[in-house]
Amino acid sequence: MITSATNTLPGPRARFPGHLMFAFRSDPLGFLIRIAAKFGDRSAFGIGRMRFVLLNDPDLIREVIVAKADQFQKSPALRQARVSIGDGLLTSEGDFHKRQRKLSQPAFHPSRVAGYSAAMVRRSRQMAVAWRDGERIDLHEQMMKLTLRVVTETLFSASIEDEIDQIGQAMDVIVRMFSRARNPLAPILNRLPLPSNRRFVRAQADVRRTVEHFVLQNRMAGVDRGDLLSTLVRARDTGGETAVMSDDPGGAQDAASAQAMSDIQLRDEIVTLFIAGHETTANALTFALWLLSQNEDAAAKLYSEIDAAGAGRDLLSADLDHLPFTRAVVAEAMRLYPPAWVLMRQAKEDVRLGSDSVRVPKMGIVIMSQWITHRDPRWWPEPETFKPERWLDDTAKQNRPKYAYFPFGGGPRSCIGEAFAWTEAVLIIATLLRDWRLEAESPKPLRLTPTITLRPKDPVWMRLRRR
Ligand code: HEM
Structure with a gap:
């Protein structure tokens, strides 16, 4: 019988009650880095009655999130987040999750994502046209607005300009409540008559109504408008492959006999896509553009690539093939500043990993941090240096273990929006920087806030210069 992972693995011990909890909560990145540096790829520690195992070994990470995914569930904090965002893909578990994932998958099929690219480019052009030479912007705020507009338009189609700001504000309130789920006192706080709870109830009602x-x-x-919502509304679970209702009446009848999502499931999935799909991409864009502002050589290479791609017209999804360096910039930005900086899984049963070298007790929590693994010098020579070129070197790529890089997670709970996010980030950068150069005014280095996502702590001030 497995009793405790802390019996077998090295790790820090609390010097006083609450010591490790305090250290983890006050500086999570520093706390995990110090443990990995001192105790190696596999370590364990306890906070109260909770047992944690920290893994920085790409093969073990693969084992947890891919090979033995069924033996784990999401962390208690994420499960608690159901209170704010409902039972969508991010928070659901088991067979229900599998079914919802299957129903949602067609909305993220490459042909669908290619269809969303027009909205991504249109919204970026709109922002590029509104910018003024010499103006100072908070880059992070601008990217949050842009990705919110993109996700709203791709979910519901183009005709909702009036509602966008209202939805944006309500979503912001819901995201704040989502972040509260990390607080161990959340279940109590949620029941108190706090102004934040009243704001949340109002925001949730607004979003649900919309x-x-x-x-x-x-x-x-009754027609497929090509947006995400159309696909979700029309997806039918036929028990085998998921069908998407076609506009042909015969096909519609067949598909209608299969099971569709209820309105409540649809609502929870849509709120989840809003939450999961806009801040992460906004953070990736902010970090990528900030890194470019600090690296003239990389910026020069990027300009020559984007000036050549689709010259004289708006970019199309087909142009992505001609933007490998821009994609490498995004990849490298997510290596150094992964918007999802940590994955956690709770063992549903006692689990043995790495041919029995690591034992995770039932209810033990495995922590895997992109922040740590993405900066490991074994896989990343000069790990602190921004070098997009490393992504164009196929030999280096082949020599790296797959899970030395996992910005989108992996396995059955991997990011369903990964292709969406790559398309969006590359097209937005290429469209904005066709006309603009961004000069950083923020002091370096960036200060970071690792909450549910990794985001800049302060406004990221940039001076706009027309190219
Ligand atoms: C750079 C942008 C993004 C990053 C870094 C990112 C990262 C991630 C990661 C790491 C996970 C897995 C979490 C876990 O295993 O616990 C995830 C899940 C998810 N992401 Fe993303 N994401 C991004 C963009 C998007 C977009 C654009 C969408 C939708 C439009 C999206 C929707 C989702 C959903 C629904 C899940 C839950 C999937 C499931 O459990 O079945 N994400 N994302």
């Missing part, structure tokens, strides 16, 4: 309105409109229109 989403329900769009679902109804979409059902009444």
Whole structure:
């Protein structure tokens, strides 16, 4: 019988009650880095009655999130987040998650994502046209607005300009509540008559009303508008492959006999896509553009690539093939500043990993941090240096273990929006920087806030210069 991972693995011990909890909460990045540096790839520690295992071995990470994914569930904090975002893909578990994932998958099929690219480019052009030479912007704020507009438009189609700001504000309130799930006192705080709780209830009602309105409109229109919502509304679980209802009436009848998502499931999935799909990408874009502002050579290479791609017209998804350096810039930015900086999994049973060298007790929590693994010198020579070129070197890529890089996780709970995010980030950078150069005004290095996502702590001030 496995009793405790802390019996077998090295790790820090609390010097006083609450010591490790305090250290973890006050500086999570520093806390995990110090443990990995001192105790190696596999370590363990306890906080109260909770047992934690920290892994920095790409093969063991693969084992947890891919090979033995069924033996784990999401962390208690993420499960607690159901209170704020409902039972969507991010928070659901087991067979329910599998079914929802299957139903949602067609909305992220490459042909669909290619269809969303027009909205991504249109929204970026709109921002590029509104910018003024010499103006000072908070880059992070601008990227949050841009990705919110993109996700809103790709979810619901183009006709909702009036509602975008209102939805944005309500979503912001919900995201704050989502972050509260990390607080061990969240279940108590959620029940108190706090202004934040009242704001949350209002925001949740606003978002639900808006989403329900769009679902109804979409059902009444009865046509596939090419947006995410259309695919989700029309997805049917036939028990085998998921079908998406076609506009052909015969096909519709067949598919209608299969099981679709209820309005409540649709609503929870849509709120989840909003939450999961906009801040992460905004953070990746902010870090990539900030890194470019600090690296003239990389910026010069990027300009020559984007000036040549699709010259004289708006970029299309087909142009992505001609933007390998821009993609490398995004990849390298997510290596150094992974928007999802940590994955956690709780063991549903006692689990043995790495041919029995690591034992995770039932209810033990495995921590895997992109922040640590992405800066490991064994896989990343000069790990602290921004070098997009490393992504164009196929030999180096082949020599690295797959899970030395996992910005989108992996296995059955991997990011469903990965292709969406790559397309969006590359097209946004290429479209904005066709006309603009961004000069950083923030002091370096960036200060970071690692909450649910890794985001800049302060505004990221940039001076706009027309190219
Ligand atoms: C740079 C941008 C993004 C990053 C770094 C990112 C990262 C991640 C990661 C690491 C996970 C796995 C979490 C875990 O295993 O615990 C995840 C899950 C998820 N992401 Fe993303 N994501 C990004 C963009 C998006 C976008 C654009 C969407 C949707 C439009 C999206 C929707 C989701 C959803 C729904 C899940 C849950 C999937 C499931 O459990 O089945 N993400 N994301």
